[in-house]
Amino acid sequence: MNIKREIIPGTDGNQLSIGIIGGGGQGVALARRLAQLGHRVAIANSRGPASLTALAADIGAMPVSVVEAAEAKDIVIVSIPTKAVLDLPTSLFSNVPSSVVVDTSNYHPQTSAMAGSMPSTAACLKASG
Numbered sequence: 674m675n676i677k678r679e680i681i682p683g684t685d686g687n688q689l690s691i692g693i694i695g696g697g698g699q700g701v702a703l704a705r706r707l708a709q710l711g712h713r714v715a716i717a718n719s720r721g722p723a724s725l726t727a728l729a730a731d732i733g734a735m736p737v738s739v740v741e742a743a744e745a746k747d748i749v750i751v752s753i754p755t756k757a758v759l760d761l762p763t764s765l766f767s768n769v770p771s772s773v774v775v776d777t778s779n780y781h782p783q784t785s786a787m788a789g790s791m792p793s794t795a796a797c798l799k800a801s802g
């Protein structure tokens with residue numbers, strides 16, 4: 674398998690503006706590493722930025738709302754339980770400047786109680802404009 678590696682220039686040189694929606698195991702691991710690499714990381718969860726103050730300070734990230742995280746200029750990472758994608762604001766991605774949206778979620782239709790009714794994040798993003 675050929676894997677193509679490409680350096681994506683950020684809006685501010687090599688420092689990327691990255692918004693992470695999800696402050697659990699995956700979101701925090703990504704936020705911590707990306708902040709260590711020198712990127713500007715904003716992180717959000719379902720309970721609001723005040724609940725992330727201490728964690729974000731430890732990581733070196735900025736605690737923000739979900740809407741603010743989606744406004745990151747270069748990359749938005751959605752790292753929440755798949756079924757929670759349906760709880761995100763429907764217009765969340767309507768006017769965001771990011772060119773790259775990454776979804777870390779795993780969807781297991783064989784075991785999911787939502788099998789057959791769960792749209793992909795891509796479908797949600799398309800529906801929200």
Ligand SMILES: NC(=O)c1ccc[n+]([C@@H]2O[C@H](COP(=O)([O-])OP(=O)(O)OC[C@H]3O[C@@H](n4cnc5c(N)ncnc54)[C@H](OP(=O)(O)O)[C@@H]3O)[C@@H](O)[C@H]2O)c1
Nearest residue numbers: 695696697698699718719720752753754755757760778779
């Ligand atoms: N690709 C991989 O290798 C891999 C590996 C492991 C997991 N995953 C997937 O990555 C996703 C995250 O996993 P995880 O282990 O980090 O989950 P987790 O530890 O349960 O954390 C979930 C996070 O999502 C937030 N959240 C839930 N609903 C939200 C909403 N409506 N708006 C904003 N934030 C919301 C939660 O915020 P609150 O705490 O405030 O509710 C919490 O911070 C899951 O879909 C999982 O299947 C992928």
